[in-house]
Amino acid sequence: MLWVLAVGVVTLIGAEIFLRLRYGLGNPPLYVADARTGYRLAPHQNLRRRGNRIAINAYSMRGPAIAPQRAADTLRVLMVGDSIVNGGWWTDQAELLSLRVQTALELLKPAQFQQVEVLNASANSWGPRNELGYVLRFGTFEAQVLLLVLNTDDLFAVAPHSHDLGRSPQYPTRRPPLALAEAIARRRKYTPSVELQALYDQGSDRVGVNLEAIRQLKQVVEAAGGQLAIAMTPLRRELDGGPRDYEQVARQRLTAFAQAEGIPYLDFLPQLQQTRYEALYFDHIHLSAEGNRWVGQALAEFVAEVWHPSPEAALPPPHAPLGDLW
Structure with missing residues (x-):
């Protein structure tokens, strides 16, 4: 029987x-966990x-x-x-989208600049309130342009929270004891916490609240001497049946909001509907490496087109009016 145990141990180790x-x-x-963003990647x-390398810097940016x-x-540019x-x-x-924008923007940058930096402040399932919270937490890093990249689902995002942090296998807060333990945890069906489900069950106008978060983000960015621009990528199914x-x-509300606020806005839905988009998507929502190159080139052209110099900020960004969004 010892040999059976030995084989089992060797198999588990392998x-x-x-x-x-x-x-x-x-x-x-x-x-x-973070009081402003709800959660962010650990620095x-x-x-x-x-096989894919993931690097997170001191400011919870992927880069x-x-x-x-x-x-x-x-x-x-702060993305x-x-x-x-x-x-x-x-x-x-x-292959990051931010790096693709940076590479393309190097060829399009105004003559007064010697180099381009595109910073990547992001996390899975963030919405406009999480992104506003990030800028309130860390600032704009003196970026001339803050590029807010949304997808259709983001317009319906709930308030920042950390309810399932450390509970969901998608949002761990510590290393698992074994790779086997992580594999088993990821195969189990996960039920969101009661607190998180309550957020989704709220009957408030989430689109309106998220648009208000974008308006306040614009205030903060402009107070720091920068410019806000918005880009929207569609879900893949939107390209098939609309x-x-x-x-x-919700999309019409965003378009009208951007026009009223004077925010440059690029909607990728019409562009992608006119191209062979299948290879540009990794799944139903996320871009592939080829998609990052395609979208990155378009975003670089968008930034180069809409950016214009603005005066340095004379006043600090406002903080007090922002509490209602949380």
């Missing part, structure tokens, strides 16, 4: 090594998932270390968004 080396299990990206992480102050010869911008485990660090009725209404 499975553990395989899951770690092949899939990166046992070392997931970790999250921390100072460097790991691999399914290399940065200086909080912008160099005078640099055009700096904020959800998993579209973040890229998740399926996107290698070298948005559903409630999505179309």
Whole structure:
């Protein structure tokens, strides 16, 4: 019987090594709770998932270390968004949407700049209130442009929270003891907490609240001497049959809001409907590496077209009126 036990132990050790080396299990990206953002990626992480490198800097950005102050010869863009911008485990660090924008913008930058930096402040399932919270927490890093990248679902995002942080296998706060333990946890059906379900069951106008968050984000960015621009990527099913009725209404509200507020807005739905978009999507919502290149080029052209110099801020960004959104 000892040989049976030995075979079992060797099999488990082999499975553990395989899951770690092949899939990166046992070392997931970790999250921390935050009163403003609800949650964000824990700072100072460097790991691999399914062969793709994931690096998180001191400011919970997916990217290399940065200086909080912008160099005078640099055009700096702060991209904020959800998993579209973040890229998740399926996107290698070298294929990030933010890096694609940076590469394309290098060729389009105004003559007074020697270099371009595109910062990536994002996390899975963030919405406008999470992104506003991030800027309130860390500031704009002296970016001349803050590029808010939304997808259709973001218009219906709930308030920032950390209810399922550390409970959901998608949002761990500590390393699992074994890669096998993580694999088992991810295969189990997960039921959201009562508190999170209550947020989704609220009958408030979530679209209106999220538009107000964008309006307040514009205030904060402009007070810091920057400019806000918005881009929207559609769900893949919207490219086949068009948005559903409630999505179309929400999109129309965003378009009217951006026009009223004077915010440059790029909606990718018409562009993608006129191209062969199948290879541009990784799944029903997220972009593939090719999609990041395609969308990144268009975003760089958008930034280069809409950016214009603005005076430095004379007043600090307002804080007091923002409490109602939480």
